[in-house]
Amino acid sequence: MDEAAPIRDFEKLLRDTIGLSMETVGASVIRHALKRRMTACAIPDLHAYWAFVTGNPAERQELVDAVIVPETWFFRDREAFGAMVRHLRENRVGNRPLKLLSLPCSTGEEPYSIAMALLDAGFPDGSFQIDAIDVSSRNLVHAQRAIYGRNSFRGADIAFRNRYFEAAEGGFRPHDSVRRQVRFRLGNVLAAETQAGQDIYDVAFCRNLLIYFDRETQGAALVRLRQMLADDGLLLVGPAESGLPALCGFASVRFPRAFAFVKARAKPAKAAEPPVARKPRSAPAQTALLPRAQVASRPAPRPFERKPDPAQPSAPAPDRAAASLAEIERTADAGRLTELRAAAERHIAEFGPAPDAFYWLGLAHDAADATEDAMRNYRKALYLAPDHQRALAQLRLLQQRLGDHSGAKALADRLDRLAKRSGT
Ligand SMILES: C[S@@+](CC[C@H](N)C(=O)[O-])C[C@H]1O[C@@H](n2cnc3c(N)ncnc32)[C@H](O)[C@@H]1O
CATH class of the missing domain: 1.25.40.10 (Tetratricopeptide repeat domain)
Known part of the structure; x- marks a missing residue:
């Protein structure tokens, strides 16, 4: 059987659906995901699996879940959270609740870190709201279950765990005071529906996603983020993505190691134009608002402390x-x-x-x-x-x-x- 042709169809499907660039990711990642899903569905033939996936949105979502990289941890690149606090303190006008976005939020560590940093900095309960969006339904289930193991707590400074978490079966769970600040929903940074509520954000975290896109898709995503951000809003990207926003109408804020940007005053460069040749992408599944966590006690707010948090992935098992x-x-x-x-x-x-x-x-x-x-x-x-x-x-x-x-x-x-x- 010639597998090359159907594999290319899957590559195109994933590129059109979530923007995944094969040049970046490589075919073996797709092959591996296909193998897992075909085994799970007991469909040994690639053509038959293609027919199944294309006629079945739930399986398409499973394939997306199998191919994405969920890697994340609490206070990843800690300086970003310090930059957020500083920006909000310096730019806040009036008393309306602040709106923050974590897209992609993966399994929830990033939006919960935002909540902890704001509570630490003295922003009271109810003074802000965090929308957390990801294309993976599996990640969102994890995020809402909110039980985190060792791998989610990296680096030397995990004092926040004592203040904001309680021990639970299988790990640690953020207090309700943290969980209730975050509203999770399924969404795709490339889909118009993601912006459906016309929410405008004071701060948008879009970290460690653009690296998986090709240039054109990076441009399209940044144009969308620009539309979702208030005029004086702050955009935070990942360290490997820090060269991109400046190509798409953003200017660096130069908070050290925060990878923070605001909208540039000048007209965006031509590279920022959204792609016109590509047909619009659709979300892989219906964009749904998921229930908020319930309310309970909350610890006293503490000023957000900026300390280095070296990433230390845990050692793999000797297998x-x-x-x-x-x-x-x-x-x-x-x-x-x-x-x-x-x-x-x-x-x-x-x-x-x-x-x-x-x-x-x-x-x-x-x-x-x-x-x-x-x-x-x-x-x-x-x-x-x-x-x-x-x-x-x-x-x-x-x-x-x-x-x-x-x-x-x-x-x-x-x-x-x-x-x-x-x-x-
Ligand atoms: C490496 S994680 C980054 C999580 C977090 N922002 C961080 O930096 O730790 C990448 C996430 O992007 C999500 N993702 C991939 N394509 C997406 C898309 N088109 N729209 C929204 N989320 C997407 C994946 O499901 C995965 O959870």
Whole structure:
């Protein structure tokens, strides 16, 4: 069976639905998601699964859930929350409730962090409201269940957990005082319905989403965010996305390491125009307002403290996949490049997409001067793990070699920030 054609159909479906760029993400991520869903549906044939997905919105949502990267944690890039507080203190006029947006909110850590930071800063209950939107219904179920394990609490400073969480079966749960500030709903940054309520936000967090889009889609998303933001509103993006807003009518606010932007006064640059050739995207499922959490006691507000919060992903369990990666590393150290490529490919086929495997694959291609393939694989590693330092460093060298000095500089800045954050 020729699988290439249907795979391309799936790629297009995912690009049209959620904006996922295959050049960034790579086909193996899609293949892996397809394998999981086909097994779950007991449909072994790709053509049959295509027919099933296209006629079944619920399964399309399952496929979206299988392909997205939910990676997030509380107070990720902590300076963003300090910038938000400072911006709101300096720009608040009158007493109307403030409106904040977390899009994408993933499993809820980001919007709950916004709530904690505002309560800490003395913004009273009821003085703000946070809309939290994501395209993954599975993530939203997790967000509303709101039970968080070790992986959601990273870095040295997790004092907020004592103040705002209670122990629950399977982890920790934010107090009602935090949960009731957040309103979750299913939505797609690229769909007109996401803006249906015509809500205008004082602050919009759109972090670690644009990196998965191609340039055109990044432009379309930023145009939409611009429309959703008040004239003096603040936009926060992820560290890897900090070069994008300036291309689309935003100006940097220069809060250190916050990646914060306001609307530029001048007319947006031409690159900011929404794409005209592409047909409008539709949300993968009906945009629904999900119930708010219930009210209970809340702790006394505390000033929001800005302290570094180095990201420290938890160590993987020593399992077969880890052993395979260790073996791949030994192969690389020994300079056995042909073997390296085969071993990394085998690893991905057996265990599914993994940042380290893509990194090694990129390195094998790089050493063989297959620049396009090398670049593609480094990017796949960064799709799965945006802070993968070795992939960032190699991609930077490659871009330098290719004469893309501004791209290389952006990656060097990103590496610097990572090094500062981890204190290396
Ligand atoms: C890596 S998480 C980022 C979460 C959080 N903003 C953070 O920075 O920690 C990416 C999220 O984007 C969501 N997503 C992907 N495409 C989307 C789209 N077109 N519209 C809304 N959410 C989307 C995914 O479901 C996933 O939860």
